[in-house]
Amino acid sequence: MALKGYIRENGQVGIRNKLLILPSVLCSSSTSAQIADALPNVVSIANQAGCAQVGDDLTQTERTLMGFGLNPNVGGVLIVGLGCEGVNPLGLANKVAESKKLVDYLVIQQVGGTTNTIEKGIEEANKMVNAIDEPKRNVDLSDICLGIVIDNSIEESKLIVLSKVIEVLSDSIGVVIIPKRHQSYFSDAKELVYGKTVTEKGIYYTASELGNVALMTGMVASGAQTIIHFTEDGDPAGSSISPVIKCSVNEDIFEIFWEHIDLDISAPLAQNNESLISSQLLSVVTNTINGIDTKSEMLELNDFAIHRILPTF
Amino acid sequence: MNFRGFLRNDNRAGIRNHLLIFPTCMSASSTAKLIAGQLPGAVSFDNQVENQLSKEDVEQVERTLLGFATHPNVGAIVMVGFGKETISADSLAEQVRMSGKPVASLNMMECGGIKSVVAKGVQIGKQFEEELSLIQRVDIHVNELAIGIECGGSDTTSGLAANPAAGFASDLLIEDGGTTFLSETPELIGAEHVLANNAVNEEIGRQIIATVNKYEENLKKSGMDFRGAQPSPGNIQGGLSTIEEKSLGAIYKSGTAPIKGVLQYGERFKVKGHYLMNSPGYDIESITGMIAGGAQIIIFTTGRGTPVGSPIAPVVKVCGNPKMADIMKDNIDINAGKIITGEKSIEGVGRELYDYILKVASGEKTKAEIFGFQEFAINRVIS
Numbered sequence: 001m002a003l004k005g006y007i008r009e010n011g012q013v014g015i016r017n018k019l020l021i022l023p024s025v026l027c028s029s030s031t032s033a034q035i036a037d038a039l040p041n042v043v044s045i046a047n048q049a050g051c052a053q054v055g056d057d058l059t060q061t062e063r064t065l066m067g068f069g070l071n072p073n074v075g076g077v078l079i080v081g082l083g084c085e086g087v088n089p090l091g092l093a094n095k096v097a098e099s100k101k102l103v104d105y106l107v108i109q110q111v112g113g114t115t116n117t118i119e120k121g122i123e124e125a126n127k128m129v130n131a132i133d134e135p136k137r138n139v140d141l142s143d144i145c146l147g148i149v150i151d152n153s154i155e156e157s158k159l160i161v162l163s164k165v166i167e168v169l170s171d172s173i174g175v176v177i178i179p180k181r182h183q184s185y186f187s188d189a190k191e192l193v194y195g196k197t198v199t200e201k202g203i204y205y206t207a208s209e210l211g212n213v214a215l216m217t218g219m220v221a222s223g224a225q226t227i228i229h230f231t232e233d234g235d236p237a238g239s240s241i242s243p244v245i246k247c248s249v250n251e252d253i254f255e256i257f258w259e260h261i262d263l264d265i266s267a268p269l270a271q272n273n274e275s276l277i278s279s280q281l282l283s284v285v286t287n288t289i290n291g292i293d294t295k296s297e298m299l300e301l302n303d304f305a306i307h308r309i310l311p312t313f
Numbered sequence: 314m315n316f317r318g319f320l321r322n323d324n325r326a327g328i329r330n331h332l333l334i335f336p337t338c339m340s341a342s343s344t345a346k347l348i349a350g351q352l353p354g355a356v357s358f359d360n361q362v363e364n365q366l367s368k369e370d371v372e373q374v375e376r377t378l379l380g381f382a383t384h385p386n387v388g389a390i391v392m393v394g395f396g397k398e399t400i401s402a403d404s405l406a407e408q409v410r411m412s413g414k415p416v417a418s419l420n421m422m423e424c425g426g427i428k429s430v431v432a433k434g435v436q437i438g439k440q441f442e443e444e445l446s447l448i449q450r451v452d453i454h455v456n457e458l459a460i461g462i463e464c465g466g467s468d469t470t471s472g473l474a475a476n477p478a479a480g481f482a483s484d485l486l487i488e489d490g491g492t493t494f495l496s497e498t499p500e501l502i503g504a505e506h507v508l509a510n511n512a513v514n515e516e517i518g519r520q521i522i523a524t525v526n527k528y529e530e531n532l533k534k535s536g537m538d539f540r541g542a543q544p545s546p547g548n549i550q551g552g553l554s555t556i557e558e559k560s561l562g563a564i565y566k567s568g569t570a571p572i573k574g575v576l577q578y579g580e581r582f583k584v585k586g587h588y589l590m591n592s593p594g595y596d597i598e599s600i601t602g603m604i605a606g607g608a609q610i611i612i613f614t615t616g617r618g619t620p621v622g623s624p625i626a627p628v629v630k631v632c633g634n635p636k637m638a639d640i641m642k643d644n645i646d647i648n649a650g651k652i653i654t655g656e657k658s659i660e661g662v663g664r665e666l667y668d669y670i671l672k673v674a675s676g677e678k679t680k681a682e683i684f685g686f687q688e689f690a691i692n693r694v695i696s
Contacts, residue, residue: 029688030621052499236340257426259428299343305363309695
């Protein structure tokens with residue numbers, strides 16, 4: 001089946017074409033959300049950090065926010081800052097602009113208060129939405145970076161089958177990122193710093209012992225255009241940037257949470273039928289790439305959490 | 314002197330009558346937001362707590378969440394839990410019930426999916442809104458008020474105008490028998506001896522010094538140069554060159570009333586008076602902690618201007634920089650810049666602020682409330 005996506009100026013491939021209103025700090029998060037809410041296909045994230053941070057914790061926050069701007073599903077970025085925060089909105093804008101995508105920024109203290117910022121933000125966002133509109137072109141599975149989230153509670157026997165499934169997916173999909181916890185199943189997996197952009201094809205593992213949302217957030221920041229979440233518990237976490245495909249490994253959970261779970265693989269999993277699971281998943285991934293909404297997209301679930309290394313001071 | 318507030322069943326005084334849609338964990342946050350989105354009068358917050366890191370972290374998160382759940386500004390609660398979290402919706406709801414307010418607990422695993430939970434939450438929320446609309450404001454003595462005092466986006470005017478005015482208002486409330494919190498421990502570094510001299514007794518003075526020293530030690534343990542975060546880039550642009558300089562301006566918001574004790578982050582005060590709460594300099598985490606500790610209203614002094622609000626407590630912006638007070642006028646409630654321009658005295662703005670607080674306590678909306686800003690963040694214990 002032909003795959004269609006958005007080919008960005010730097011060669012990256014997006015499977016969605018979002019305008020991201022990116023708050024550099026919690027203080028500008030509500031303002032960003034109010035701008036995003038006013039327009040269709042414009043999204044924002046609930047950034048709870050961005051100031052009073054130090055060292056690696058600050059760099060990790062900056063890298064993650066920058067990664068969201070750089071994600072190929074994002075066609076343009078409007079950064080909204082307060083003006084006195086630790087994460088510099090102009091610095092963020094300059095970094096994202098290196099990808100050649102459309103970037104602009106607004107600073108509340110410079111624009112002069114909420115009303116002006118929201119008014120200007122909506123006006124600017126409206127222009128940007130039109131400017132990033134572009135036709136879809138032929139793309140390939142090898143252009144895709146897939147994040148894999150696996151619930152901690154999934155038992156060993158199921159993990160063995162899932163790791164074979166992931167191996168099959170990685171044969172055709174360009175980049176696969178797995179949680180560090182599962183690196184032992186993949187001899188050729190390379191380490192990926194949390195939220196760092198992936199530039200070469202292959203299998204990567206990133207930060208372990210995180211909650212699902214912090215893990216997804218890091219993967220989206222690394223460039224994942226879509227995420228498969230193998231779930232035992234049915235956590236509904238979704239992302240506004242990259243469609244999350246919820247894949248239940250537990251029949252009972254699927255029965256409760258079918259509204260937000262895309263497919264249930266518990267039966268083929270019990271039969272160790274990894275080829276059936278792989279082909280089912282590839283067809284969902286293909287549909288998702290071609291624009292069919294996942295359930296978490298239909299429900300507009302938008303969760304975000306940065307993996308913090310140090311407390312805020 | 315009285316204000317018009319809501320007297321709760323546990324005898325605490327509320328200044329707002331919010332219906333709070335309360336996510337007990339990250340997995341329930343989006344669902345809680347969907348419920349609140351369908352109830353125009355409801356408030357909610359974004360709970361980004363996923364995995365908990367240590368005993369101290371669990372305690373701090375739980376203390377903060379419980380402080381919000383039992384808060385007197387909240388009239389009724391719909392708890393939304395996922396079903397697997399460490400701090401369960403049912404256990405929080407049980408403690409809310411003991412405080413005597415209407416509460417419902419929805420568990421996603423039991424209710425069966427987002428749409429069912431949202432439908433149930435909206436249905437119960439509407440009933441609660443009806444119940445809440447029947448509660449009338451009554452006369453309550455001002456000594457039932459607790460104010461959290463925060464400064465953020467500070468510049469050189471903060472220590473000269475906005476903070477002394479806030480300190481003056483704090484003294485007025487303490488004279489009237491009420492409660493105020495000073496906060497932001499890292500912004501006391503270099504000025505702790507001044508505060509310790511202002512403690513109610515030597516023991517509390519020692520506690521103040523110890524709290525600041527411990528904070529500084531933790532900072533050092535992280536191996537990081539704290540001066541990368543404090544003063545912030547905005548503070549430096551605003552003319553504050555060192556943390557000591559910032560601190561010496563920051564403590565003016567404490568006023569002259571003796572400090573009665575040191576509270577942990579999010580800890581509820583028991584006896585009325587003036588306290589120091591051990592909180593970070595990051596404004597919203599600090600505000601969240603003080604509200605959890607029982608503050609019904611926040612005074613937020615600033616030089617550079619800030620829009621932030623809180624889901625359950627009004628935040629009053631006091632700007633000491635006359636230029637920013639004008640530029641950010643749709644976010645600033647009180648212009649303390651008039652102290653800088655010589656139009657008003659510290660005492661004059663302090664009294665204006667106190668009068669305004671009583672109006673807000675009786676129902677007048679602050680700018681952040683009008684914009685619907687509901688920022689929330691818990692200070693996590695990460696080591």
